[in-house]
Each structure stands twice: as structure tokens, then as C-alpha cells.
Amino acid sequence: MINAIPPAILFILGAFFIPFLRGKLRSAYLLILPVIAFLNILNMREGVYWTVGFLDYTITFGKVDKLSLAFGYIFIIVAFIANLYALRVKEAGQHMSACIYAGSALGITFAGDLLSLFIFWECMAVSAAFLIWYGKTKDSRAAGFRYLLVHLFGGLCLLIGAVLHVYETGSIEFGYLGLTGLASYLIFTGFGINAAFPVLHAWLPDAYPESTFSGTVFLSAYTTKSAVYVLARAFPGTEILVWIGAAMTAFPIFYAVIENNLRRVLSYSLINQVGFMVTGIGIGTALSLNGTVAHAFCHILYKALLFMSMGAVLHQTGKINATDLGGLYKTMPLTTIFCIVGAASISGFPLTSGFVSKSMIVSASGYGGLYIIWFLLIFASAGVFHHSGIKIPFFAFFSHDSGIRTKEPPLNMLLAMGIAAFLCIFIGVFPGPLYSILPYPVDYVPYTGAHVIDQLQLLFFSALAFTLLMLSGVYPAEIRAVNLDTDWFYRKFGKAFMWFCNVPLTGLRLGVQNFSAGAIKSLTKFGADPLLIPEIITRYTVLNIYQILAAIFPSQRFKDKCAEFEFKAGRMLKITQSGRVYGTDLPRRPIGLGVLLSFIFLFIYAFVYLVFIKR
Amino acid sequence: MNKEKEHFFDKPGNFKKFLGGFYISLILLIVIDFFVHKHPYFAWDGYPSFYAAFGFVACVGLVLGAKYILRIIVKRREDYYD
Amino acid sequence: MKEMHKEKGDLQELKHDPVPGYRTVLLIALLIGTAYLAFIFFAAQ
Numbered sequence: 001m002i003n004a005i006p007p008a009i010l011f012i013l014g015a016f017f018i019p020f021l022r023g024k025l026r027s028a029y030l031l032i033l034p035v036i037a038f039l040n041i042l043n044m045r046e047g048v049y050w051t052v053g054f055l056d057y058t059i060t061f062g063k064v065d066k067l068s069l070a071f072g073y074i075f076i077i078v079a080f081i082a083n084l085y086a087l088r089v090k091e092a093g094q095h096m097s098a099c100i101y102a103g104s105a106l107g108i109t110f111a112g113d114l115l116s117l118f119i120f121w122e123c124m125a126v127s128a129a130f131l132i133w134y135g136k137t138k139d140s141r142a143a144g145f146r147y148l149l150v151h152l153f154g155g156l157c158l159l160i161g162a163v164l165h166v167y168e169t170g171s172i173e174f175g176y177l178g179l180t181g182l183a184s185y186l187i188f189t190g191f192g193i194n195a196a197f198p199v200l201h202a203w204l205p206d207a208y209p210e211s212t213f214s215g216t217v218f219l220s221a222y223t224t225k226s227a228v229y230v231l232a233r234a235f236p237g238t239e240i241l242v243w244i245g246a247a248m249t250a251f252p253i254f255y256a257v258i259e260n261n262l263r264r265v266l267s268y269s270l271i272n273q274v275g276f277m278v279t280g281i282g283i284g285t286a287l288s289l290n291g292t293v294a295h296a297f298c299h300i301l302y303k304a305l306l307f308m309s310m311g312a313v314l315h316q317t318g319k320i321n322a323t324d325l326g327g328l329y330k331t332m333p334l335t336t337i338f339c340i341v342g343a344a345s346i347s348g349f350p351l352t353s354g355f356v357s358k359s360m361i362v363s364a365s366g367y368g369g370l371y372i373i374w375f376l377l378i379f380a381s382a383g384v385f386h387h388s389g390i391k392i393p394f395f396a397f398f399s400h401d402s403g404i405r406t407k408e409p410p411l412n413m414l415l416a417m418g419i420a421a422f423l424c425i426f427i428g429v430f431p432g433p434l435y436s437i438l439p440y441p442v443d444y445v446p447y448t449g450a451h452v453i454d455q456l457q458l459l460f461f462s463a464l465a466f467t468l469l470m471l472s473g474v475y476p477a478e479i480r481a482v483n484l485d486t487d488w489f490y491r492k493f494g495k496a497f498m499w500f501c502n503v504p505l506t507g508l509r510l511g512v513q514n515f516s517a518g519a520i521k522s523l524t525k526f527g528a529d530p531l532l533i534p535e536i537i538t539r540y541t542v543l544n545i546y547q548i549l550a551a552i553f554p555s556q557r558f559k560d561k562c563a564e565f566e567f568k569a570g571r572m573l574k575i576t577q578s579g580r581v582y583g584t585d586l587p588r589r590p591i592g593l594g595v596l597l598s599f600i601f602l603f604i605y606a607f608v609y610l611v612f613i614k615r
Numbered sequence: 616m617n618k619e620k621e622h623f624f625d626k627p628g629n630f631k632k633f634l635g636g637f638y639i640s641l642i643l644l645i646v647i648d649f650f651v652h653k654h655p656y657f658a659w660d661g662y663p664s665f666y667a668a669f670g671f672v673a674c675v676g677l678v679l680g681a682k683y684i685l686r687i688i689v690k691r692r693e694d695y696y697d
Numbered sequence: 698m699k700e701m702h703k704e705k706g707d708l709q710e711l712k713h714d715p716v717p718g719y720r721t722v723l724l725i726a727l728l729i730g731t732a733y734l735a736f737i738f739f740a741a742q
Contacts, residue, residue: 011722106651136655257681258690323711331623374656382670383677398624400711401630441650449651464641465674467634468723473715476682482696484689491696658741665737672730675723 011103034080060112082325084389085416086214097130114162125151131215140210147207154193161186194227209263211310237284248275249380256387286440291360298353305342305420327401340419347389353427539569
């Protein structure tokens with residue numbers, strides 16, 4: 001631990017050197033940074049260290065055990081792969097956001113207290129939003145803001161929960177929490193937003209497809225998986241997670257079938273895969289928790305691989321909708337092969353990484369006798385093959401020929417995909433190394449005859465379903481369209497809120513403004529000549545009295561008075577209407593009148609005060 | 616584009632061969648299944664080819680559900696949010 | 698710009714041409730599959 005430094009610090013501080021480097025030097029730096037971090041993490045022993053005193057609490061940057069180490073390894077490995085993939089990106093800022101983003105996820109992984117966890121949590125949200133904004137389209141700008149708002153809300157839930165927790169227990173330490181009270185429910189919700197729990201998930205398929213071709217590779221790895229890590233740390237064995245996870249595996253596959261944007265299809269299948277992990281956390285046995293960690297490890301690799309292959313398609317053709325693509329295998333054979341490896345892994349084909357990890361979770365649900373959950377997981381396994389395993393490669397690379405003729409992506413992108421594909425198959429063939437880094441001892445054998453044949457049957461007959469549906473023309477047509485999701489609520493609510501601000505609230509504001517402006521105007525007029533209005537009123541009153549008198553006692557005197565006051569009152573009125581306060585024809589009043597008036601007011605005030613209030 | 620080289624699936628024969636191989640592998644899977652010793656979790660998943668039947672029916676159900684229920688509820692014009 | 702917007706609004710569709718006869722195959726396979734599953738669950742009770 002003396003030899004190692006916190007990996008989060010390495011990435012986050014390391015990110016600030018990127019803008020000063022150019023060309024090959026920057027490329028080398030981007031590749032060496034994860035390598036150093038990996039050597040560094042190999043030097044980290046289990047234990048709790050890197051503690052800093054802060055006020056009355058202890059901040060811990062190094063809570064290192066097998067659980068956090070497993071996530072640490074894969075986060076660094078995928079940082080290397082994604083950096084290699086993104087080497088040709090020109091903007092230093094994008095590399096910086098990616099490094100800070102990866103560093104924040106590593107910070108979360110090794111955080112031993114709630115305060116540093118929260119700070120890294122927010123860092124991650126902001127840097128991810130920048131990765132989305134680098135998409136530099138109108139849609140990505142809007143999606144980035146929505147992403148940020150949702151995650152700031154989640155961060156706020158986490159913060160309030162953490163503060164309550166510290167208040168209740170007096171300890172800032174981050175460890176097992178369990179769903180016990182308001183504090184833990186709030187923390188749970190905060191984690192749940194990042195883990196894309198059902199109903200809280202819409203930010204993911206909303207934002208991820210809008211990032212750059214390489215940004216999405218980073219995004220797919222860190223946010224949801226660090227949420228899986230904190231859930232595994234704080235809420236293992238929480239029963240509701242089983243149901244949440246099972247729902248997460250099942251519902252997104254329906255969306256994935258009808259979605260046209262292929263990166264959005266992958267986003268939905270990302271939720272589906274995280275669902276498996278969440279279920280594993282909820283079951284809470286050693287086997288299921290091992291399965292969760294193993295699945296997170298493999299999932300990060302094959303999901304990055306799939307997003308890289310679709311990123312390559314986007315990079316080379318500028319298109320990502322199934323309606324625009326097809327027939328690319330002719331000109332991008334290597335990308336096609338890598339994509340198929342990723343697709344096979346996510347589907348859990350034997351000899352790929354998905355098989356050795358997903359089956360642990362499914363088995364754990366079977367051994368636990370949770371048959372509804374088991375059915376949902378099997379259904380989701382078949383479904384994920386259907387849309388991620390077949391739909392993605394089929395519509396991008398085969399299907400109808402779109403007529404697009406392009407080239408393979410640049411070497412660095414092919415290399416990145418190649419490394420990820422190699423790891424997917426390596427883990428599938430030799431699961432031993434992966435099993436050795438899991439939190440609990442593993443005595444699970446993935447390759448039994450029954451297991452292999454069952455899985456193959458499930459997958460091949462799903463493929464048969466796809467084939468027959470395609471050939472019979474029943475398979476839903478690809479349509480350029482928007483599919484509503486739960487983001488409808490806040491997108492429409494946002495619009496409704498803006499309307500409410502713009503129309504009724506602004507109307508109210510204008511009303512108040514006009515009223516007060518008018519009041520000020522008349523008060524100014526009144527203040528400039530306070531006696532004018534009482535005088536007019538008095539004169540008209542006197543006029544009225546004379547008119548009544550004239551009507552009752554018809555005499556010349558009253559008629560003269562009437563005419564006189566009519567003239568005087570009319571003159572006064574004319575002055576107020578003209579807005580002219582001091583005209584030549586205005587009778588001047590001595591200052592003494594004003595003074596007298598204020599004396600009267602003061603006297604009334606003093607009288608009321610002394611007699612009624614002071615006593 | 617006349618001179619473009621002919622690719623694997625451009626020949627209809629290749630596509631047919633591919634499909635044929637696929638169908639044969641399906642039959643093989645069902646046949647092999649009878650000779651594999653199962654250790655089921657529940658009462659039903661030990662039956663031969665349970666996974667095959669479930670995988671097929673589930674996927675058809677998935678696609679039909681997505682096409683005739685979900686799409687009808689959620690599909691909107693692409694400029695819906697603009 | 699206006700043209701692009703119009704293109705975006707169109708619900709461009711890409712239907713999959715049916716090969717004759719496969720609808721029946723699909724139906725039969727679906728029937729067999731469902732019947733077999735139903736049998737299994739009935740027998741497993």
C-alpha cells in the first residue's frame with residue numbers, strides 16, 4: 001500500500017495533463033495511463049487505508065477487498081480498451097472527460113465512506129454529461145441536460161440519505177446498509193437511478209445513443225456497473241432487488257425489438273443485462289453474488305465490444321438506424337466478426353464469457369427455488385439473444401443491402417475491438433482466472449453436458465423463431481419512429497412546466513408589474529401635489545351640494561356659485577388629466593400647507609401611539 | 616458497381632446452404648438432448664427439449680407482444696418531442 | 698433545413714418480404730411448441 005496510490009487520483013489528476021500533449025505523445029500517454037493504473041492496482045493489498053481526517057470524520061479512499069478489486073480490474077481494463085478505441089478523437093476535452101469519468105468510477109469502487117462516495121458520484125455524473133455533449137448535435141445537447149438533471153436528482157437522494165444515515169448512526173463509513181429506514185431508502189433510490197431501475201431507467205436509452213462513437217463505449221461501462229458495485233456492497237440479499245432485477249431483464253427486450261437506432265437497442269439490452277446482476281445481488285447467496293461480479297466483469301467487455309462495433313459503423317458510415325444500414329459485412333468483415341463475438345457473448349453462447357457468468361445467476365435462482373424469477377431470467381436470456389445477438393449484427397451487417405460501401409475502421413479501433421473479442425472468448429474458454437478474483441470461493445462448473453445442451457437449445461430455437469418470423473414477414477418492420485418511454489413524463493412535464501412558467505406565471509407577473517407601475521405613477525402624481533385630489537373631490541362635493549341647493553331653492557346666488565365651482569373643479573381636473581403638475585394657470589400652494597399636513601399625520605400617529613399602544 | 620466482387624450471401628445457394636445447416640443443427644440438438652443426463656432445478660425443466668420449446672415460444676411471444684401491443688402504445692412520429 | 702425536417706417526420710418503413718408458405722410453418726411450430734410446454738406443465742403438476 002505504500003507503493004500504490006489511489007487509482008481514482010491517478011486517472012483524475014492524470015486527465016489534466018492531456019490538453020498539454022499532442023499527437024503521438026498524447027496517444028502514448030492515453031495508453032500508458034491505464035497500464036500504470038493496472039500495475040498500481042496489482043500492488044494494492046486488501047485492507048482499509050488512504051484515510052484522511054476531515055472535520056470529525058475519516059475519509060477513506062482505499063477500502064480494498066475482493067469485491068472492490070474485481071470491479072477495479074475491469075474498470076481499468078476497459079479504460080485501456082476504450083482509450084485505444086478513442087485514440088483518433090481530436091478534442092482533448094473528450095479524452096479528459098473520459099479519464100475523469102473512469103477515475104470517478106474507480107473512486108466509487110474504493111470509497112470507504114459516504115462523503116467521498118458522494119463526491120465521486122457527482123463527478124461521474126458531470127463528466128458523463130460532458131461525454132454526451134461531445135456528440136455535438138441538438139439532440140445530444142438536450143439529452144445531456146436531461147441526463148444531468150436525472151443524475152443530480154439521484155445524487156441529491158444519495159446525499160440526503162447519507163446525511164440522515166450519518167445523523168442516525170454517527171458513522172460515515174460505507175458498508176452494508178440494508179433497507180432499514182428512510183436513510184437507506186433514499187440511498188437505495190440514489191443507487192437505483194444509476195443502476196437504471198425500472199421507471200427510473202429512461203435516462204439510459206435517452207442519452208447513451210446520443211454520445212460520440214467512442215463516448216458511448218465509456219458510458220456503457222461505468223455508471224451502471226459502479227451502481228451494481230455499490231448495491232452489492234450495501235444491499236446484498238435485499239429481496240426487492242430480485243423482483244426489480246427480474247423486471248429489468250424482461251421489459252427492455254420488448255423495446256429493443258421495435259427500436260430502430262441500433263445503439264438504442266444496445267442501451268435497452270444494457271438494462272436487461274444489469275437486471276441479471278441486480279437479481280444476483282437480491283438473491284444474495286455466495287453463488288449469486290459471485291455471478292453478479294463475474295457477469296459485471298464479462299458484461300463490461302462484451303457491451304463495450306458491441307458498442308465499439310456499432311461505433312465503428314457510425315464512424316465509417318455516419319448512420320446508425322437499422323433502416324439505413326445493411327450489407328456491411330461485404331466491406332467490414334473484421335468488424336462483423338467482432339460484432340458477432342460480442343453478440344454471442346451477450347447471448348451466453350458456450351465458449352464465450354456470457355455463458356460462464358450469466359449461468360451462475362440463473363443457477364442461483366434455480367437452486368433458490370425462485371421459479372417465477374427463473375422463468376423471467378430464461379425468457380430474458382432467450383430475448384437478449386433475439387435482439388442483441390441477432391438483431392444487431394443482422395440489421396447492420398446483413399439483411400437487405402443498403403448499398404453503402406465503406407472501409408474497415410482505423411487500426412486502433414480494430415485493435416481495441418480485437419482485444420475485447422479475445423478477452424470475451426478467453427474468459428469463455430478458461431473461466432478459471434475470472435473465478436479466482438470473485439469475492440467468494442467458486443465451486444461452480446459451467447460446462448456440464450446438460451448445461452451446454454440446454455443453453456444451445458434455448459439459443460438455437462430462439463434463432464429459429466427469428467428465422468421463421470423473418471421469412472413469414474411477421475417480424476415487425478423497422479420504422480423510423482420515436483418509442484415513448486418513462487422519460488415521456490419528465491419531458492412532457494418539463495414542457496408543461498415551461499408552459500406554466502411562460503403563460504400563467506408570466507401573466508401574473510405582468511399583472512403585478514402593471515398594477516405596481518400604475519400605482520407608482522399615480523402615487524408619484526399624488527405625491528407631487530398631495531392636495532390636488534382632495535381639492536378636486538372637495539370642489540366637486542361642494543359643487544354637488546350647490547347644485548342640490550339650486551334645485552331645491554331656485555335662486556341666482558346658488559346658480560352663480562354652481563357656475564364658479566364648475567369652472568374651478570373643471571380647471572383642476574384638466575390639470576390632472578394633462579399630466580402637468582405645475583402649470584402657469586395653477587394656483588401655487590405655500591410650503592406651510594404641506595408642513596401642516598405632515599404635522600397632522602404626526603399628531604394622529606403620536607396620539608394613537610401614546611393613548612392606545614403605549615398606555 | 617457491376618465489377619463489385621460477389622459476396623458470400625449474394626449467391627442464393629449459399630443462403631439456402633446456411634439455412635439447411637441451421638435446420639440440421641436444430642435436429643441434432645434435439646436428438647443429443649435425449650442422451651444427456653439432466654439435473655433439473657424444478658419439475659418441468661428436466662423434460663427433453665424443454666429449453667427448445669420454451670426458447671421458441673418465448674421469442675415468438677416476445678416479438679408478437681412487441682409488435683402488436685407495445686408498438687401500438689408507444690410509437691410516435693420521429694419529431695414527436697421537437 | 699425544411700426538407701430535412703420533413704424527412705425526419707416521415708415514418709419511413711422497411712417491411713420484410715414474406716416468403717410464401719412460411720407463415721404456416723411458423724404457426725405449426727408455434728402450436729407444437731405451445732402444446733408441448735402445456736403438456737410439460739400439466740405433467741409436472
